[in-house]
Amino acid sequence: MPVIDVRNFRKEYGATVAAADVTFSVERGEIFGILGPNGAGKSTTVEAIAGLRKPDGGTIDVLGRKPADPALRRLVGVQLQESELPDRMTVREALELFSAFYPDPIDWHELVRDLGLGEKLKTKFGKLSGGQKQRLSIALALIGRPEVAILDELTTGLDPQSRRDTWDLIEGIRDRGVTVLLVTHFMEEAERLCDRIAVIDHGTVIALDTPAGLVARVSTEQRIRFRPSAPLNEKLLTDLPEVREVRRHGPSVEVIGTGGLLQAVTSVLATHQIIAADLRLEQASLDDAFVQLTGRPAED
Amino acid sequence: MHAFTKLTVSEFRLLLREPVLAFFGLLFPALLVAILGSIPVMREPSPEIGGLRVIDLYVPIALVLSIASLGLQGMPQILGTYRERGVLRRMATTPASPVMMLGAQVTTAALTSIGAGLLALLVGRIAFDVSFPRSPFVYLVSFLLCAAAVFAIGLFVAAVAPSGKAANGIGMALFFPLMFFAGLWTPREAMPGWLQRIGELTPVGAGQAAIQAASVGDWPPPQCVIALLAYLGIFSYGAVKFFRWS
Structure with missing residues (x-):
């Protein structure tokens, strides 16, 4: 009960x-x-x-x-x-x-x-x-x-x-x-x-x-940001089924995708002997979920 | 019972920390007797008031003054503020119901006014030889009946006033005319007859008349007792019916 x-x-x-x-x-x-x-x-x-x-x-x-x-x-x-x-x-x-x-x-x-x-x-x-x-x-x-x-x-x-x-x-x-x-x-x-x-x-x-x-529920999307140790051909990443989009921010690369994104990206990089410096994985937070559900932020 | 005792003690302590209310509810009646009694003319028997001295009349007036201060100024202000600030709502979520709070308020005010009355009686007796009531039992019953009627009015004001400020204002607006009819400024005995008749039907005036009668060993005038019972019945019913906890 x-x-x-x-x-x-x-x-x-x-x-x-x-x-x-x-x-x-x-x-x-x-x-x-x-x-x-x-x-x-x-x-x-x-x-x-x-x-x-x-x-x-x-x-x-x-x-x-x-x-x-x-x-x-x-x-x-x-x-x-x-x-x-x-x-x-x-x-x-x-x-x-x-x-x-x-x-x-x-x-x-x-x-x-x-x-x-x-x-x-x-x-x-x-x-x-x-x-x-x-x-x-x-x-x-x-x-x-x-x-x-x-x-x-x-x-x-x-x-x-x-x-x-x-x-x-x-x-x-x-x-x-x-x-x-x-x-x-x-x-x-x-x-x-x-x-x-x-x-x-x-x-x-x-x-x-x-x-x-x-x-x-609101998002299965993940974002990875890192600085590659060597020049990186974007096609290596965009060919992966997990990857939806690749963006460049100066020396940094941002990869947006779903599923086992981190696993897929790091193994490709390892194969090509590229080290990902300052690697960060961003996932949707409850904040994002809240905004998406209610259409507005929780705090005034 | 334990919770009620504790709440009453707590409310009494809070009352003592409210300087204006504590002064007027507890000490001022005795002070008034002391001040008036120290004026020589007040201590001379006067044929206009049946051979009594003015100071003899002022002890009962001082008693009802305490009742009116606590009931008409204190209660509406305290309960109005408690409601406005969510104290009653907070109480409503504990096993101590807000009804217990009303009981504690009434008990606190009753005990305080009894204390104030005893002080005024003692000052009158010791300093100015005002005799103790001839009919102590009738005196006490009259006092408690007056307190019950006036406190019922105070609870009713607290019940219907839209805010703590408004409750306070209405209480004050009632206090002065009602104290006038009880003879605070001119003893009722010195008022014209028609004004005395009106006064005997007002809650504080009726109480004062009943107490005054008991102090010289008479029975309270029946119209006063009926008036007090009517006020008590009507306003306690109204207070219970209209009281809002939040």
Whole structure:
């Protein structure tokens, strides 16, 4: 049984359709990503899963229950966008207060150290930086030992180092068996963390696959760039069935093709005793896949 | 229960860190009694108000002032801001429901106003020989009934106001006229009769009248009790019906 099962979810605000028809399911123990441009319906979908919004159509099940079921509040940890704490509450007070909400909270000291908030326990929420608020919010989502963690824009506002630390932390909680639903618009984050990704645009799931699967789906094309150690007859390369096109950039050669391109090119070069200096293989990234699927880049 | 206690303690701590609210909700009533009591004319019995001294009337007024500050200024502002900034939404995703937050707000305000009332009573008793209430039980019930009615109005304002700022504005706009009818500027006993009649039907004025009656050992006027119960019923129903969490 999937941990989260969303079927034909629909949500409208007046004339605006925030989610038209969203269907996906998340299996136990995976990190499932929801990727999509701004306004695609990502947050609406996770807020409905978190029980904060009532679907206008379709069904959602979380751990076999309806999202509004109060029993889920204990089992699902949520980190939301634009949801804050009172300005005058300190970090320690927030952690202690949220601990009291749950029957079996974790010892938050280690978590807070991992998140780099150890020095900030006496600081009031209003005095924290955006990144620190974000990290506290992550800590509060995990404090009740959830079976499912819903994290909306996990690392927005974090510096690159904190972002990487946070990724390690999320991998750590997945390794302890927590199922993670992650909303993001960072390709690097999705590629690094997610086992599977649903790409949402205009309120529907337009693709659902592993990160590698998404990349392979949009493009099987590869590019090799190198500097040949001796003059190179282009025909040697264009005759190969794997090669589609050869371009010259000054002393460098760029070969575009598919399949076992690298293998084919390097063996031809070896046969003619040409050494390929500064050899680089470029493959399509999740970024390229995203642009091709949605027709626009993820980041503004 | 543990979560509720913790949340209430937390809300109380936050209230104490809000200097304006903490001052007006907790300390100002006692201060008002101290300041007015130090004016000699306030300590002279006056036949116009039934042989009482003005300071005797001001202790109940100080009590309802604390209730009104907390209920009409504090609650709409705090809850409006919490809603605007997603604090209530955040709570809604934890086992502590936002209803628990409303309960914690009401409990915090009630305990704070009881504290403020005790301080004002003590200052009046010790410094100016204002006697303790003759009917302590009726006094306490009147006080709690007034607090419940005014807090219900505060929750209703928090429920229907479109933003934290608006909630704050509406609360202030109610605070001053309602405190006028409770006699903050001129004790009700010194008002013309028709104005007193109106005042007895306003939430803070009715509360003040009931408390004043209990302090001299009388039963609260029935129209005051009915008015308070009506406010409590109508506005708590409205608050529950219209409250939005986000």
